Amino acid sequence: GAGVSQSPSNKVTEKGKDVELRCDPISGHTALYWYRQSLGQGLEFLIYFQGNSAPDKSGLPSDRFSAERTGGSVSTLTIQRTQQEDSAVYLCASSELAGPYNEQFFGPGTRLTVL
Amino acid sequence: AQSVAQPEDQVNVAEGNPLTVKCTYSVSGNPYLFWYVQYPNRGLQFLLKYITGDNLVKGSYGFEAEFNKSQTSFHLKKPSALVSDSALYFCAVRDVENTGGFKTIFGAGTRLFVKA
Numbered sequence: 001g002a003g004v005s006q007s008p009s010n011k012v013t014e015k016g017k018d019v020e021l022r023c024d025p026i027s028g029h030t031a032l033y034w035y036r037q038s039l040g041q042g043l044e045f046l047i048y049f050q051g052n053s054a055p056d057k058s059g060l061p062s063d064r065f066s067a068e069r070t071g072g073s074v075s076t077l078t079i080q081r082t083q084q085e086d087s088a089v090y091l092c093a094s095s096e097l098a099g100p101y102n103e104q105f106f107g108p109g110t111r112l113t114v115l
Numbered sequence: 116a117q118s119v120a121q122p123e124d125q126v127n128v129a130e131g132n133p134l135t136v137k138c139t140y141s142v143s144g145n146p147y148l149f150w151y152v153q154y155p156n157r158g159l160q161f162l163l164k165y166i167t168g169d170n171l172v173k174g175s176y177g178f179e180a181e182f183n184k185s186q187t188s189f190h191l192k193k194p195s196a197l198v199s200d201s202a203l204y205f206c207a208v209r210d211v212e213n214t215g216g217f218k219t220i221f222g223a224g225t226r227l228f229v230k231a
Contacts, residue, residue, distance in 0.1 A: 100209035
């Protein structure tokens with residue numbers, strides 16, 4: 001079946017603009033995760049969804065970042081008033097079941113460049 | 116606090132030689148440990164995981180990892196490296212104590228170079 005898909009693959013925006021990043025998880029996967037991978041750094045956990053709810057939003061870097069998931073499927077990560085330090089690759093992942101045992105399947109990422 | 120350390124930024128190995136990519140962890144409670152690999156311009160791919168049971172875990176592409184509780188380590192190994200193994204490798208632990216295992220904490224990554 002199809003894997004996790006993300007769009008756009010690349011996004012170049014100007015400082016101060018809003019951007020929306022989309023993630024389509026593997027069909028039937030209940031859990032969805034967002035990460036940020038900055039150049040030369042590891043993965044930074046942002047937020048996870050169990051179904052449509054996000055129990056823990058503490059990983060979001062600032063209140064400019066928000067995410068939602070509708071219908072237990074597609075998720076959108078929104079960054080308002082983008083800053084240059086937001087430039088990174090944003091990775092989405094999903095897993096079949098909730099819980100610590102299940103491996104996550106990652107999408108190819110969205111490379112965001114803020115000029 | 117839950118954490119993962121990958122002490123080597125880069126590992127260089129000749130093709131055909133064994134390889135080891137090191138990982139140590141710090142968790143409260145039972146550790147749930149994972150290894151992922153990232154090839155250039157691609158997302159992360161799952162390699163293997165340790166949940167419970169045998170300390171030696173076998174995964175994809177001939178990789179294996181050894182869980183050592185006393186040393187709090189989970190080193191990734193392969194008996195004979197291939198040039199195609201060259202990639203960025205991430206060790207990860209699930210934060211069970213604080214988030215029920217949803218939050219995954221990744222190491223900084225180790226870049227593996229395999230020379231022909």
